[in-house]
Amino acid sequence: MAGSELTNVRSPRVKAARRLTKRAYREQDRRFLAEGPQAVREALKLDGVTLELFATAEAELRHSELITEATLQGIPVHRASGEVMSELSQTVTPQGLLAVCGLVHVPLEQALGGPSGPGGPSGPGGPGGADDTGDTGGVDDTGDMSGAGGGPRLVAVLAHVRDPGNAGTVMRAADAAGADSVIFTDASVDPYNGKCVRASAGSLFHLPVVIGAPVSAAVRQLKERGLRVLAADGAGKHTLDDVDLSGPTAWIFGNEAWGLPEEILAEADDVVRVPIYGQAESLNLATAAAVCLYSSARAQRVS
Amino acid sequence: MAGSELTNVRSPRVKAARRLTKRAYREQDRRFLAEGPQAVREALKLDGVTLELFATAEAELRHSELITEATLQGIPVHRASGEVMSELSQTVTPQGLLAVCGLVHVPLEQALGGPSGPGGPSGPGGPGGADDTGDTGGVDDTGDMSGAGGGPRLVAVLAHVRDPGNAGTVMRAADAAGADSVIFTDASVDPYNGKCVRASAGSLFHLPVVIGAPVSAAVRQLKERGLRVLAADGAGKHTLDDVDLSGPTAWIFGNEAWGLPEEILAEADDVVRVPIYGQAESLNLATAAAVCLYSSARAQRVS
Known part of the structure:
Protein backbone atom coordinates (compact mmCIF):
# COMPACT_ATOMS: atom_id res chain seq x y z
CA MET A 1 0.00 0.00 0.00
CA LEU A 103 -3.91 2.58 -23.92
CA VAL A 104 -3.85 -0.89 -25.44
CA HIS A 105 -4.97 -0.37 -29.03
CA VAL A 106 -2.68 -1.18 -31.92
CA PRO A 107 -2.25 0.17 -35.46
CA LEU A 108 -4.50 -1.38 -38.13
CA GLU A 109 -1.60 -3.04 -39.93
CA GLN A 110 -0.38 -4.69 -36.76
CA ALA A 111 -3.86 -5.99 -35.92
CA LEU A 112 -4.10 -7.51 -39.37
CA GLY A 113 -0.78 -9.28 -39.12
CA GLY A 114 1.97 -6.84 -40.00
CA PRO A 115 2.70 -4.62 -43.00
CA SER A 116 4.22 -7.34 -45.17
CA GLY A 117 1.05 -9.29 -45.68
CA PRO A 118 -0.48 -12.37 -44.11
CA GLY A 119 1.94 -14.19 -41.86
CA GLY A 120 4.38 -11.31 -41.89
CA PRO A 121 6.00 -9.76 -38.82
CA SER A 122 3.57 -8.10 -36.45
CA GLY A 123 6.01 -5.97 -34.53
CA PRO A 124 5.30 -2.57 -33.06
CA GLY A 125 5.91 0.68 -34.82
CA GLY A 126 3.31 0.70 -37.57
CA PRO A 127 1.39 3.86 -38.36
CA GLY A 128 -1.51 4.78 -36.13
CA GLY A 129 0.04 6.49 -33.18
CA ALA A 130 -0.06 3.77 -30.54
CA ASP A 131 3.70 3.40 -30.35
CA ASP A 132 3.74 3.82 -26.62
CA THR A 133 1.70 0.68 -26.10
CA GLY A 134 2.68 -1.27 -29.18
CA ASP A 135 5.56 -2.91 -27.40
CA THR A 136 3.76 -4.25 -24.35
CA GLY A 137 4.03 -7.98 -23.93
CA GLY A 138 0.32 -8.54 -23.77
CA VAL A 139 -0.44 -6.78 -26.96
CA ASP A 140 2.27 -8.75 -28.68
CA ASP A 141 0.70 -11.97 -27.39
CA THR A 142 -2.62 -11.18 -28.92
CA GLY A 143 -1.01 -9.75 -32.02
CA ASP A 144 0.82 -13.04 -32.52
CA MET A 145 -2.46 -14.88 -32.23
CA SER A 146 -3.89 -12.96 -35.14
CA GLY A 147 -0.86 -13.71 -37.24
CA ALA A 148 -1.01 -17.44 -36.56
CA GLY A 149 -2.15 -19.63 -39.41
CA GLY A 150 -1.45 -17.12 -42.17
CA GLY A 151 -3.39 -13.99 -41.33
CA PRO A 152 -6.64 -13.08 -39.65
CA ARG A 153 -9.70 -15.23 -40.33
CA LEU A 154 -12.38 -13.34 -38.40
CA VAL A 155 -12.49 -9.58 -37.80
CA ALA A 156 -15.27 -7.36 -36.41
CA VAL A 157 -15.49 -3.78 -37.65
CA LEU A 158 -17.62 -1.28 -35.72
CA ALA A 159 -18.62 1.56 -38.02
CA HIS A 160 -20.64 4.41 -36.56
CA VAL A 161 -21.50 2.41 -33.44
CA ARG A 162 -22.31 5.07 -30.87
CA ASP A 163 -23.64 3.19 -27.86
CA PRO A 164 -20.73 2.22 -25.58
CA GLY A 165 -22.64 -0.69 -24.00
CA ASN A 166 -23.33 -2.17 -27.43
CA ALA A 167 -19.74 -1.66 -28.55
CA GLY A 168 -18.37 -3.36 -25.44
CA THR A 169 -20.78 -6.27 -25.81
CA VAL A 170 -19.69 -6.71 -29.44
CA MET A 171 -16.03 -6.79 -28.31
CA ARG A 172 -16.92 -9.48 -25.79
CA ALA A 173 -18.83 -11.52 -28.39
CA ALA A 174 -15.99 -11.12 -30.92
CA ASP A 175 -13.51 -12.36 -28.32
CA ALA A 176 -15.76 -15.32 -27.42
CA ALA A 177 -16.22 -16.22 -31.10
CA GLY A 178 -12.46 -16.28 -31.53
CA ALA A 179 -12.12 -13.15 -33.65
CA ASP A 180 -8.59 -11.99 -34.42
CA SER A 181 -9.27 -8.31 -33.88
CA VAL A 182 -11.89 -5.59 -33.46
CA ILE A 183 -11.66 -2.38 -35.48
CA PHE A 184 -13.40 0.81 -34.33
CA THR A 185 -13.72 3.15 -37.30
CA ASP A 186 -13.29 6.89 -36.98
CA ALA A 187 -16.99 7.58 -36.39
CA SER A 188 -17.46 5.04 -33.60
CA VAL A 189 -17.61 5.36 -29.84
CA ASP A 190 -14.35 5.36 -27.86
CA PRO A 191 -13.63 1.79 -26.67
CA TYR A 192 -11.99 3.32 -23.57
CA ASN A 193 -15.34 4.78 -22.51
CA GLY A 194 -16.13 3.41 -19.05
CA LYS A 195 -19.37 1.74 -20.10
CA CYS A 196 -17.66 0.13 -23.07
CA VAL A 197 -14.79 -1.19 -20.93
CA ARG A 198 -17.28 -2.68 -18.47
CA ALA A 199 -19.49 -4.22 -21.16
CA SER A 200 -16.43 -5.81 -22.77
CA ALA A 201 -15.94 -7.80 -19.54
CA GLY A 202 -12.17 -7.88 -20.01
CA SER A 203 -12.19 -8.53 -23.75
CA LEU A 204 -10.65 -5.11 -24.43
CA PHE A 205 -7.48 -6.66 -22.97
CA HIS A 206 -7.81 -9.94 -24.88
CA LEU A 207 -7.63 -9.16 -28.55
CA PRO A 208 -6.03 -6.46 -30.70
CA VAL A 209 -8.26 -3.41 -30.90
CA VAL A 210 -7.84 -0.71 -33.54
CA ILE A 211 -9.17 2.81 -33.07
CA GLY A 212 -10.03 5.55 -35.52
CA ALA A 213 -9.34 3.71 -38.75
CA PRO A 214 -11.19 5.32 -41.66
CA VAL A 215 -13.76 2.80 -42.93
CA SER A 216 -12.47 2.86 -46.50
CA ALA A 217 -8.90 2.23 -45.44
CA ALA A 218 -9.97 -0.62 -43.18
CA VAL A 219 -12.09 -2.24 -45.89
CA ARG A 220 -9.26 -1.93 -48.42
CA GLN A 221 -6.69 -3.48 -46.11
CA LEU A 222 -9.04 -6.27 -45.07
CA LYS A 223 -9.65 -7.13 -48.72
CA GLU A 224 -5.92 -6.96 -49.50
CA ARG A 225 -5.35 -9.54 -46.79
CA GLY A 226 -7.81 -11.91 -48.37
CA LEU A 227 -10.80 -11.35 -46.10
CA ARG A 228 -14.28 -11.24 -47.53
CA VAL A 229 -15.90 -8.06 -46.21
CA LEU A 230 -19.55 -8.50 -45.25
CA ALA A 231 -21.74 -5.60 -44.14
CA ALA A 232 -24.38 -6.70 -41.63
CA ASP A 233 -27.52 -4.79 -42.49
CA GLY A 234 -31.25 -5.46 -42.29
CA ALA A 235 -31.52 -4.40 -45.93
CA GLY A 236 -29.14 -7.13 -47.09
CA LYS A 237 -30.07 -9.13 -50.18
CA HIS A 238 -28.70 -12.32 -48.69
CA THR A 239 -29.38 -13.81 -45.30
CA LEU A 240 -26.84 -15.34 -42.99
CA ASP A 241 -28.03 -18.78 -44.06
CA ASP A 242 -27.45 -18.12 -47.77
CA VAL A 243 -23.80 -17.10 -47.69
CA ASP A 244 -20.69 -19.23 -47.48
CA LEU A 245 -18.90 -18.19 -44.29
CA SER A 246 -16.15 -20.79 -44.32
CA GLY A 247 -13.41 -18.45 -45.54
CA PRO A 248 -11.69 -15.52 -43.80
CA THR A 249 -14.36 -12.93 -43.11
CA ALA A 250 -14.61 -9.39 -41.78
CA TRP A 251 -18.01 -8.26 -40.54
CA ILE A 252 -18.97 -4.59 -40.52
CA PHE A 253 -21.58 -3.61 -37.94
CA GLY A 254 -23.27 -0.21 -38.06
CA ASN A 255 -25.36 2.13 -36.01
CA GLU A 256 -28.40 0.51 -34.42
CA ALA A 257 -30.81 3.27 -35.35
CA TRP A 258 -29.87 3.83 -38.97
CA GLY A 259 -27.69 0.90 -39.98
CA LEU A 260 -24.76 1.40 -42.35
CA PRO A 261 -24.37 4.32 -44.78
CA GLU A 262 -24.60 3.70 -48.54
CA GLU A 263 -20.90 4.16 -49.18
CA ILE A 264 -19.99 1.39 -46.77
CA LEU A 265 -22.62 -0.96 -48.19
CA ALA A 266 -21.16 -0.25 -51.63
CA GLU A 267 -17.59 -1.02 -50.52
CA ALA A 268 -18.45 -4.34 -48.92
CA ASP A 269 -18.24 -7.59 -50.88
CA ASP A 270 -21.79 -8.42 -49.82
CA VAL A 271 -24.57 -7.07 -47.60
CA VAL A 272 -25.97 -9.75 -45.34
CA ARG A 273 -28.94 -9.68 -43.00
CA VAL A 274 -29.79 -11.86 -40.03
CA PRO A 275 -33.08 -13.51 -41.04
CA ILE A 276 -36.09 -12.39 -39.01
CA TYR A 277 -38.51 -15.29 -38.60
CA GLY A 278 -40.94 -13.56 -36.26
CA GLN A 279 -42.49 -10.10 -36.04
CA ALA A 280 -39.48 -8.22 -34.65
CA GLU A 281 -38.38 -5.34 -36.88
CA SER A 282 -34.73 -5.98 -36.20
CA LEU A 283 -32.29 -7.30 -33.67
CA ASN A 284 -30.32 -5.36 -31.09
CA LEU A 285 -26.92 -4.52 -32.61
CA ALA A 286 -24.90 -6.58 -30.15
CA THR A 287 -27.10 -9.67 -30.46
CA ALA A 288 -27.07 -9.43 -34.27
CA ALA A 289 -23.28 -9.14 -34.18
CA ALA A 290 -23.02 -12.19 -31.91
CA VAL A 291 -25.21 -14.25 -34.25
CA CYS A 292 -23.11 -13.22 -37.28
CA LEU A 293 -19.75 -13.81 -35.59
CA TYR A 294 -20.78 -17.21 -34.24
CA SER A 295 -22.13 -18.22 -37.64
CA SER A 296 -18.69 -17.46 -39.06
CA ALA A 297 -16.89 -19.23 -36.22
CA ARG A 298 -18.95 -22.37 -36.78
CA ALA A 299 -18.66 -22.34 -40.57
CA GLN A 300 -14.89 -21.91 -40.35
CA ARG A 301 -14.57 -24.86 -37.98
CA VAL A 302 -16.96 -27.21 -39.74
CA SER A 303 -15.42 -26.71 -43.17
CA MET B 1 -57.60 15.13 -27.79
CA LEU B 103 -51.40 -6.79 -19.21
CA VAL B 104 -50.76 -9.05 -22.20
CA HIS B 105 -49.33 -12.22 -20.71
CA VAL B 106 -51.14 -15.52 -21.07
CA PRO B 107 -51.35 -18.69 -18.98
CA LEU B 108 -48.62 -21.28 -19.56
CA GLU B 109 -51.00 -23.80 -21.07
CA GLN B 110 -52.32 -21.29 -23.56
CA ALA B 111 -48.81 -20.26 -24.60
CA LEU B 112 -47.96 -23.91 -25.23
CA GLY B 113 -51.01 -24.52 -27.38
CA GLY B 114 -53.96 -25.23 -25.10
CA PRO B 115 -54.65 -27.72 -22.32
CA SER B 116 -55.56 -30.61 -24.62
CA GLY B 117 -52.10 -31.08 -26.06
CA PRO B 118 -50.38 -29.88 -29.25
CA GLY B 119 -52.82 -28.42 -31.72
CA GLY B 120 -55.59 -28.19 -29.13
CA PRO B 121 -57.75 -25.14 -28.47
CA SER B 122 -55.84 -22.14 -27.17
CA GLY B 123 -58.76 -20.16 -25.77
CA PRO B 124 -58.68 -18.00 -22.69
CA GLY B 125 -59.47 -19.21 -19.23
CA GLY B 126 -56.56 -21.45 -18.38
CA PRO B 127 -54.93 -21.20 -14.99
CA GLY B 128 -52.52 -18.35 -14.42
CA GLY B 129 -54.75 -15.37 -13.77
CA ALA B 130 -54.58 -13.47 -17.04
CA ASP B 131 -58.25 -13.88 -17.84
CA ASP B 132 -58.72 -10.18 -18.39
CA THR B 133 -56.34 -10.16 -21.31
CA GLY B 134 -56.75 -13.70 -22.58
CA ASP B 135 -59.48 -12.71 -24.97
CA THR B 136 -57.80 -9.82 -26.77
CA GLY B 137 -57.56 -10.25 -30.51
CA GLY B 138 -53.83 -9.76 -30.67
CA VAL B 139 -53.02 -12.34 -28.09
CA ASP B 140 -55.25 -14.81 -29.87
CA ASP B 141 -53.36 -14.11 -33.08
CA THR B 142 -50.05 -14.98 -31.55
CA GLY B 143 -51.58 -17.88 -29.62
CA ASP B 144 -52.80 -19.33 -32.87
CA MET B 145 -49.33 -18.98 -34.35
CA SER B 146 -47.86 -21.14 -31.61
CA GLY B 147 -50.52 -23.77 -32.14
CA ALA B 148 -49.94 -23.96 -35.87
CA GLY B 149 -48.12 -27.02 -37.12
CA GLY B 150 -48.85 -29.16 -34.09
CA GLY B 151 -47.48 -27.36 -31.06
CA PRO B 152 -44.62 -25.04 -30.24
CA ARG B 153 -41.22 -25.71 -31.79
CA LEU B 154 -39.09 -23.05 -30.13
CA VAL B 155 -39.60 -21.62 -26.64
CA ALA B 156 -37.35 -19.39 -24.51
CA VAL B 157 -37.51 -19.75 -20.73
CA LEU B 158 -35.99 -17.02 -18.54
CA ALA B 159 -35.16 -18.47 -15.14
CA HIS B 160 -33.75 -16.12 -12.51
CA VAL B 161 -32.98 -13.46 -15.09
CA ARG B 162 -32.86 -10.26 -13.04
CA ASP B 163 -31.65 -7.59 -15.42
CA PRO B 164 -34.61 -6.02 -17.23
CA GLY B 165 -32.52 -4.87 -20.18
CA ASN B 166 -31.21 -8.39 -20.72
CA ALA B 167 -34.69 -9.89 -20.37
CA GLY B 168 -36.15 -7.48 -22.92
CA THR B 169 -33.30 -8.12 -25.34
CA VAL B 170 -33.89 -11.88 -25.02
CA MET B 171 -37.61 -11.34 -25.80
CA ARG B 172 -36.63 -9.37 -28.89
CA ALA B 173 -34.17 -12.07 -30.02
CA ALA B 174 -36.73 -14.82 -29.35
CA ASP B 175 -39.27 -12.94 -31.45
CA ALA B 176 -36.74 -12.42 -34.25
CA ALA B 177 -35.74 -16.10 -34.20
CA GLY B 178 -39.38 -17.07 -34.59
CA ALA B 179 -39.92 -18.47 -31.10
CA ASP B 180 -43.47 -19.47 -30.22
CA SER B 181 -43.41 -18.03 -26.71
CA VAL B 182 -41.27 -16.65 -23.90
CA ILE B 183 -41.72 -17.91 -20.35
CA PHE B 184 -40.61 -15.84 -17.35
CA THR B 185 -40.31 -18.13 -14.33
CA ASP B 186 -41.30 -17.05 -10.85
CA ALA B 187 -37.83 -15.81 -9.92
CA SER B 188 -37.32 -13.62 -12.97
CA VAL B 189 -37.65 -9.89 -13.55
CA ASP B 190 -41.09 -8.45 -14.39
CA PRO B 191 -41.41 -8.20 -18.20
CA TYR B 192 -43.60 -5.11 -17.66
CA ASN B 193 -40.64 -3.28 -16.11
CA GLY B 194 -40.08 -0.13 -18.16
CA LYS B 195 -36.52 -1.04 -19.14
CA CYS B 196 -37.63 -4.51 -20.18
CA VAL B 197 -40.50 -3.16 -22.28
CA ARG B 198 -38.11 -0.76 -24.02
CA ALA B 199 -35.40 -3.37 -24.63
CA SER B 200 -38.00 -5.72 -26.13
CA ALA B 201 -38.56 -3.12 -28.86
CA GLY B 202 -42.19 -4.13 -29.28
CA SER B 203 -41.66 -7.89 -29.01
CA LEU B 204 -43.59 -8.00 -25.72
CA PHE B 205 -46.63 -7.40 -27.92
CA HIS B 206 -45.62 -9.91 -30.60
CA LEU B 207 -45.50 -13.32 -28.99
CA PRO B 208 -47.22 -15.02 -26.07
CA VAL B 209 -45.44 -14.22 -22.82
CA VAL B 210 -45.94 -16.22 -19.63
CA ILE B 211 -45.21 -14.79 -16.20
CA GLY B 212 -44.49 -16.42 -12.86
CA ALA B 213 -44.52 -20.05 -13.95
CA PRO B 214 -42.61 -22.23 -11.48
CA VAL B 215 -39.56 -23.63 -13.32
CA SER B 216 -40.42 -27.25 -12.57
CA ALA B 217 -43.98 -26.89 -13.83
CA ALA B 218 -42.76 -25.19 -17.00
CA VAL B 219 -40.14 -27.85 -17.68
CA ARG B 220 -42.67 -30.65 -17.08
CA GLN B 221 -45.23 -29.13 -19.43
CA LEU B 222 -42.63 -28.40 -22.10
CA LYS B 223 -41.49 -32.03 -21.98
CA GLU B 224 -45.09 -33.28 -22.07
CA ARG B 225 -45.60 -31.35 -25.27
CA GLY B 226 -42.64 -33.01 -26.88
CA LEU B 227 -40.06 -30.25 -26.55
CA ARG B 228 -36.48 -31.11 -25.71
CA VAL B 229 -35.50 -28.90 -22.77
CA LEU B 230 -31.95 -27.53 -23.00
CA ALA B 231 -30.36 -25.52 -20.22
CA ALA B 232 -27.90 -22.96 -21.57
CA ASP B 233 -24.99 -22.89 -19.16
CA GLY B 234 -21.25 -22.30 -19.43
CA ALA B 235 -20.71 -25.55 -17.51
CA GLY B 236 -22.52 -27.63 -20.15
CA LYS B 237 -20.95 -30.92 -21.24
CA HIS B 238 -22.02 -30.38 -24.82
CA THR B 239 -21.51 -27.33 -26.98
CA LEU B 240 -24.05 -25.81 -29.29
CA ASP B 241 -22.25 -27.44 -32.22
CA ASP B 242 -22.51 -30.96 -30.76
CA VAL B 243 -26.25 -31.18 -30.22
CA ASP B 244 -29.03 -31.91 -32.70
CA LEU B 245 -31.30 -28.86 -32.65
CA SER B 246 -33.61 -29.86 -35.47
CA GLY B 247 -36.52 -30.92 -33.24
CA PRO B 248 -38.84 -28.83 -31.03
CA THR B 249 -36.66 -27.20 -28.39
CA ALA B 250 -37.07 -25.11 -25.25
CA TRP B 251 -34.04 -23.16 -24.07
CA ILE B 252 -33.65 -22.19 -20.43
CA PHE B 253 -31.51 -19.11 -19.80
CA GLY B 254 -30.35 -18.22 -16.30
CA ASN B 255 -28.86 -15.42 -14.30
CA GLU B 256 -25.82 -13.78 -15.90
CA ALA B 257 -23.73 -13.74 -12.73
CA TRP B 258 -24.34 -17.25 -11.43
CA GLY B 259 -25.94 -19.20 -14.26
CA LEU B 260 -28.61 -21.78 -13.54
CA PRO B 261 -29.13 -23.55 -10.19
CA GLU B 262 -28.39 -27.28 -9.86
CA GLU B 263 -32.03 -28.32 -9.70
CA ILE B 264 -32.78 -26.75 -13.05
CA LEU B 265 -29.70 -28.26 -14.66
CA ALA B 266 -30.86 -31.65 -13.33
CA GLU B 267 -34.37 -31.26 -14.75
CA ALA B 268 -33.21 -30.32 -18.25
CA ASP B 269 -32.72 -32.95 -20.94
CA ASP B 270 -29.25 -31.61 -21.58
CA VAL B 271 -26.97 -28.77 -20.48
CA VAL B 272 -25.46 -26.97 -23.45
CA ARG B 273 -22.83 -24.27 -23.61
CA VAL B 274 -22.00 -21.77 -26.31
CA PRO B 275 -18.42 -22.63 -27.28
CA ILE B 276 -15.85 -19.99 -26.33
CA TYR B 277 -13.11 -19.87 -28.96
CA GLY B 278 -11.24 -16.89 -27.58
CA GLN B 279 -10.24 -15.68 -24.12
CA ALA B 280 -13.63 -14.37 -22.97
CA GLU B 281 -14.86 -16.06 -19.81
CA SER B 282 -18.44 -16.06 -20.99
CA LEU B 283 -20.95 -14.26 -23.16
CA ASN B 284 -23.46 -11.64 -22.12
CA LEU B 285 -26.74 -13.41 -21.32
CA ALA B 286 -28.71 -11.79 -24.13
CA THR B 287 -26.06 -12.44 -26.77
CA ALA B 288 -25.70 -16.08 -25.64
CA ALA B 289 -29.47 -16.48 -25.83
CA ALA B 290 -29.55 -15.00 -29.34
CA VAL B 291 -26.82 -17.38 -30.51
CA CYS B 292 -28.70 -20.40 -29.04
CA LEU B 293 -32.10 -19.38 -30.39
CA TYR B 294 -30.75 -18.68 -33.87
CA SER B 295 -28.88 -21.98 -33.90
CA SER B 296 -32.22 -23.69 -33.22
CA ALA B 297 -34.05 -21.60 -35.80
CA ARG B 298 -31.50 -22.52 -38.45
CA ALA B 299 -31.36 -26.23 -37.56
CA GLN B 300 -35.14 -26.46 -37.63
CA ARG B 301 -35.32 -24.89 -41.07
CA VAL B 302 -32.42 -26.75 -42.66
CA SER B 303 -33.63 -30.17 -41.52
Missing part, protein backbone atom coordinates in the same frame (compact mmCIF):
# COMPACT_ATOMS: atom_id res chain seq x y z
CA ALA A 2 1.52 3.31 -1.08
CA GLY A 3 0.91 5.84 1.68
CA SER A 4 -2.24 6.36 3.73
CA GLU A 5 -5.86 6.28 2.61
CA LEU A 6 -6.91 8.84 0.03
CA THR A 7 -9.90 10.69 1.43
CA ASN A 8 -9.75 14.01 -0.40
CA VAL A 9 -11.64 13.97 -3.68
CA ARG A 10 -9.75 17.11 -4.66
CA SER A 11 -6.29 15.66 -4.25
CA PRO A 12 -4.16 15.86 -7.41
CA ARG A 13 -3.98 12.06 -7.68
CA VAL A 14 -7.76 11.68 -7.57
CA LYS A 15 -8.29 14.56 -9.97
CA ALA A 16 -5.75 13.13 -12.41
CA ALA A 17 -7.69 9.84 -12.47
CA ARG A 18 -11.10 11.48 -12.44
CA ARG A 19 -10.43 13.45 -15.60
CA LEU A 20 -9.96 10.17 -17.47
CA THR A 21 -13.74 9.81 -17.47
CA LYS A 22 -13.64 12.31 -20.36
CA ARG A 23 -12.50 11.24 -23.81
CA ALA A 24 -10.45 14.34 -24.52
CA TYR A 25 -8.34 13.78 -21.39
CA ARG A 26 -7.97 10.06 -22.12
CA GLU A 27 -6.53 10.97 -25.50
CA GLN A 28 -4.30 13.70 -24.04
CA ASP A 29 -2.99 11.61 -21.13
CA ARG A 30 -3.00 8.34 -23.13
CA ARG A 31 -4.60 6.56 -20.16
CA PHE A 32 -8.02 5.16 -19.30
CA LEU A 33 -9.89 3.70 -16.35
CA ALA A 34 -10.73 0.01 -15.95
CA GLU A 35 -13.21 -0.57 -13.16
CA GLY A 36 -14.09 -3.68 -11.21
CA PRO A 37 -12.22 -6.89 -10.37
CA GLN A 38 -12.76 -8.55 -13.75
CA ALA A 39 -11.29 -5.68 -15.75
CA VAL A 40 -8.42 -5.25 -13.26
CA ARG A 41 -7.61 -8.98 -13.38
CA GLU A 42 -7.40 -8.93 -17.18
CA ALA A 43 -5.39 -5.69 -17.23
CA LEU A 44 -2.85 -7.17 -14.80
CA LYS A 45 -2.25 -10.07 -17.18
CA LEU A 46 -0.73 -7.65 -19.71
CA ASP A 47 2.77 -6.44 -18.92
CA GLY A 48 3.05 -2.73 -18.39
CA VAL A 49 -0.59 -1.84 -19.01
CA THR A 50 -1.73 -1.20 -15.42
CA LEU A 51 -0.16 2.01 -14.15
CA GLU A 52 -1.97 2.58 -10.84
CA LEU A 53 -4.62 0.84 -8.78
CA PHE A 54 -7.21 2.39 -6.48
CA ALA A 55 -8.87 0.09 -3.93
CA THR A 56 -11.15 0.56 -0.96
CA ALA A 57 -10.21 -1.22 2.27
CA GLU A 58 -13.07 -3.65 1.70
CA ALA A 59 -12.00 -4.43 -1.87
CA GLU A 60 -8.41 -4.96 -0.70
CA LEU A 61 -9.64 -7.76 1.53
CA ARG A 62 -12.05 -9.22 -0.98
CA HIS A 63 -9.60 -9.16 -3.89
CA SER A 64 -6.35 -9.59 -2.04
CA GLU A 65 -4.91 -11.76 -4.84
CA LEU A 66 -5.20 -8.83 -7.25
CA ILE A 67 -3.61 -6.43 -4.76
CA THR A 68 -0.77 -8.91 -4.26
CA GLU A 69 -0.31 -9.34 -8.00
CA ALA A 70 -0.21 -5.58 -8.55
CA THR A 71 2.28 -5.12 -5.73
CA LEU A 72 4.51 -7.88 -7.13
CA GLN A 73 4.49 -6.09 -10.48
CA GLY A 74 5.55 -2.87 -8.76
CA ILE A 75 2.29 -1.11 -9.54
CA PRO A 76 1.36 1.63 -7.03
CA VAL A 77 -1.77 0.66 -5.09
CA HIS A 78 -3.67 3.54 -3.47
CA ARG A 79 -6.16 2.85 -0.73
CA ALA A 80 -9.20 5.02 -1.40
CA SER A 81 -12.08 6.02 0.82
CA GLY A 82 -15.60 5.17 -0.30
CA GLU A 83 -16.11 8.81 -1.19
CA VAL A 84 -13.01 8.90 -3.39
CA MET A 85 -14.05 5.64 -5.08
CA SER A 86 -17.52 7.08 -5.77
CA GLU A 87 -15.85 10.10 -7.33
CA LEU A 88 -13.78 7.91 -9.66
CA SER A 89 -16.37 5.26 -10.35
CA GLN A 90 -18.84 5.50 -13.22
CA THR A 91 -21.15 2.84 -11.83
CA VAL A 92 -24.09 3.17 -9.47
CA THR A 93 -22.63 0.50 -7.18
CA PRO A 94 -18.84 0.88 -7.25
CA GLN A 95 -16.98 -2.38 -6.77
CA GLY A 96 -14.14 -0.69 -4.92
CA LEU A 97 -11.40 -1.49 -7.40
CA LEU A 98 -10.22 0.67 -10.29
CA ALA A 99 -7.10 0.67 -12.43
CA VAL A 100 -5.51 3.46 -14.40
CA CYS A 101 -4.25 1.81 -17.58
CA GLY A 102 -2.15 2.78 -20.55
CA ALA B 2 -59.47 14.61 -24.53
CA GLY B 3 -59.57 17.95 -22.70
CA SER B 4 -56.77 20.47 -22.30
CA GLU B 5 -53.07 19.89 -21.70
CA LEU B 6 -52.12 18.12 -18.49
CA THR B 7 -49.63 20.32 -16.70
CA ASN B 8 -50.03 19.26 -13.08
CA VAL B 9 -47.80 16.36 -12.13
CA ARG B 10 -50.01 15.81 -9.09
CA SER B 11 -53.24 15.40 -10.98
CA PRO B 12 -55.00 12.08 -10.30
CA ARG B 13 -54.58 10.95 -13.92
CA VAL B 14 -50.83 11.53 -13.89
CA LYS B 15 -50.44 9.93 -10.46
CA ALA B 16 -52.45 6.88 -11.57
CA ALA B 17 -50.06 6.39 -14.49
CA ARG B 18 -46.94 7.30 -12.53
CA ARG B 19 -47.52 4.58 -9.95
CA LEU B 20 -47.29 1.98 -12.73
CA THR B 21 -43.54 2.46 -12.64
CA LYS B 22 -43.66 0.22 -9.55
CA ARG B 23 -44.22 -3.52 -9.90
CA ALA B 24 -46.64 -3.82 -6.96
CA TYR B 25 -48.96 -1.23 -8.50
CA ARG B 26 -48.71 -2.81 -11.95
CA GLU B 27 -49.87 -6.09 -10.44
CA GLN B 28 -52.62 -4.41 -8.43
CA ASP B 29 -53.94 -2.26 -11.29
CA ARG B 30 -53.21 -4.90 -13.96
CA ARG B 31 -51.72 -2.19 -16.18
CA PHE B 32 -48.27 -1.17 -17.36
CA LEU B 33 -46.54 1.62 -19.25
CA ALA B 34 -45.23 1.32 -22.80
CA GLU B 35 -43.02 4.24 -23.74
CA GLY B 36 -41.94 5.59 -27.10
CA PRO B 37 -43.40 5.41 -30.61
CA GLN B 38 -42.24 1.86 -31.35
CA ALA B 39 -43.88 0.34 -28.27
CA VAL B 40 -47.04 2.43 -28.77
CA ARG B 41 -47.28 1.38 -32.42
CA GLU B 42 -47.07 -2.31 -31.52
CA ALA B 43 -49.51 -1.94 -28.61
CA LEU B 44 -52.06 -0.29 -30.90
CA LYS B 45 -51.94 -3.31 -33.20
CA LEU B 46 -53.52 -5.43 -30.45
CA ASP B 47 -57.24 -4.90 -29.88
CA GLY B 48 -58.10 -3.66 -26.43
CA VAL B 49 -54.57 -3.51 -25.03
CA THR B 50 -53.96 0.25 -25.13
CA LEU B 51 -56.10 1.96 -22.51
CA GLU B 52 -54.79 5.54 -22.55
CA LEU B 53 -52.19 7.52 -24.41
CA PHE B 54 -50.14 10.48 -23.16
CA ALA B 55 -48.47 12.66 -25.79
CA THR B 56 -46.63 15.96 -25.77
CA ALA B 57 -47.67 18.54 -28.36
CA GLU B 58 -44.43 17.89 -30.24
CA ALA B 59 -44.96 14.11 -30.26
CA GLU B 60 -48.54 14.60 -31.46
CA LEU B 61 -47.18 16.32 -34.55
CA ARG B 62 -44.31 13.92 -35.09
CA HIS B 63 -46.39 10.78 -34.63
CA SER B 64 -49.74 12.00 -35.88
CA GLU B 65 -50.51 8.61 -37.47
CA LEU B 66 -50.37 6.97 -34.03
CA ILE B 67 -52.58 9.66 -32.49
CA THR B 68 -55.07 9.19 -35.33
CA GLU B 69 -55.02 5.43 -34.91
CA ALA B 70 -55.60 5.69 -31.16
CA THR B 71 -58.45 8.15 -31.67
CA LEU B 72 -60.08 5.87 -34.26
CA GLN B 73 -59.91 3.04 -31.73
CA GLY B 74 -61.64 5.25 -29.16
CA ILE B 75 -58.59 5.36 -26.90
CA PRO B 76 -58.37 8.52 -24.76
CA VAL B 77 -55.38 10.64 -25.77
CA HIS B 78 -54.12 13.12 -23.17
CA ARG B 79 -51.89 15.97 -24.19
CA ALA B 80 -49.14 16.23 -21.59
CA SER B 81 -46.72 19.03 -20.81
CA GLY B 82 -43.01 18.28 -20.96
CA GLU B 83 -42.95 18.28 -17.18
CA VAL B 84 -45.74 15.72 -16.94
CA MET B 85 -44.06 13.53 -19.53
CA SER B 86 -40.78 13.69 -17.59
CA GLU B 87 -42.68 12.60 -14.51
CA LEU B 88 -44.13 9.57 -16.31
CA SER B 89 -41.11 8.69 -18.42
CA GLN B 90 -38.39 6.36 -17.22
CA THR B 91 -35.88 7.45 -19.83
CA VAL B 92 -33.31 10.22 -19.74
CA THR B 93 -34.62 11.61 -23.02
CA PRO B 94 -38.40 11.09 -23.09
CA GLN B 95 -39.79 10.57 -26.57
CA GLY B 96 -43.05 12.31 -25.70
CA LEU B 97 -45.34 9.34 -26.19
CA LEU B 98 -46.46 6.86 -23.57
CA ALA B 99 -49.30 4.34 -23.43
CA VAL B 100 -51.05 2.82 -20.44
CA CYS B 101 -51.68 -0.79 -21.44
CA GLY B 102 -53.54 -3.77 -20.03
